[in-house]
Amino acid sequence: MRTHALLFIVSCLSLLPAASFASESESPPPPWEQLRSVPMSGGLHVFWNVGGRDRAFNEEQAVRHGFELVDLLGTYSDYPGKQKENINTFLATNRTNPWNKPEFFERIVKRNIAASGGKGSIFVHDIEFPFEEDIERAWADDAARAASRAKSKERFAAAYFREWATWFSLPCDWAKKRWPREPVGIYGPQPFRRDYWGLAGKSASQIDGTHRTDAELWRRIDRHVDFYIASVYVFYDDPGSVYYMASNIEENVQRTRRYGNKPLYAYEWLRYHDSNKKLAGQELAPYLAEAMAVLPFFSGARGLVVWGWEPKGKGQYYHSLPLFINSLGRVSDLSAKMAKARLVVDEPAHVLWKEKRPLVRKLRVAADEWIVMAVNPWQNESEKKNINIQCGMRSIALTLDGRHTDIFHVQGNRVTKR
16 A cells, blocks of 8 residues: 555544544643753664654654654645646556646646755655556557557566656656755655555565566666655554565665665654554554664665654643654663664565564674664563574574563673663
8 A cells, every 4th residue: 555644634634533533531641841851873874754743842842852754744735725737637547657747747847846845854746646657558559559669578578667757757867856965765656556455375486576667667766766665654563564564665676785784764653553443543552663663774774764743632642652752762871873784684574573482683793793673563561572683693592572572782602681
């Protein structure tokens, strides 16, 4: 599912259940003053991208606590023109002809870029729309086939994905030119499109097969972005959600290494995604909020982005933010070491998911120094599980508490739980 919550904010407001926000009878979320700071070192980052009521106040507080800000743009919108020249509206009737751009495409995108940049540490284009990925159906579009000037279906396929890629790459190029100091990325297409059931219980070849068109599109976009985004919004209160987050980040990192070493940032939300109507808008279960704070840094990401839309919230929005920040603080405290460490992945997350084994990830700081993340979300909160892991030539015994995402600092024979 590609739709980013930002694009349907208006409809979401009427659908969010009353439980989405604290009622007057509930205790308010703890204020920022009670939260620790989480500054990152060595090239690791945490970004704050939460809008809505009291946005300016929360952004100021987030920056004071170590977060950086994001310039997030709904690139195809037309708010000044009351959506009369909304590019997504134009696309609603065009799924098979990428050569058919509206005449206002460049003007609207450049206007939006000029009005939205220059304030954040990174610039993110939110560009999401479905297009026909079945070449047989696209080939059947006479106008598209004529516009491509391709003499064969094979050449048409290459030209087809190349042209769709320009709908993403051109806005990136224009943003770079207008705001040269801000790295530019895209929320929308990813080297590995966000997936849950396409990963659960599947083999590596099955996963690659269902994501073939992701690669076809992305290889034509890659040189136009400065960083990657993996969307790991949570849909289910289920142990598998921990592995879903790890898998999507790892699969994206794995596929981007062929292009170079640009950083990847995980886009996160402290509420369940709206597509799950039973949980829509409710805050994440504690074990998921805790995992979300640290897991990206042990899956290959160089940072995370906290996204949200809070039109009714006052002050600090989230009851779960203290838990999230305390968990994130463990990364902050070790960030100088973690940033220089080498990630060791013994088995893919989707394999551990399928077999319901603990998720363990290791960062090698030096031959005798390791930072280890381990979580067993399948066990009860009151359970403990002893596991043995290998750190280089040394076997290390660890005890996992309940569903907590534990971090261990291994220095020689000494193991410290953080």
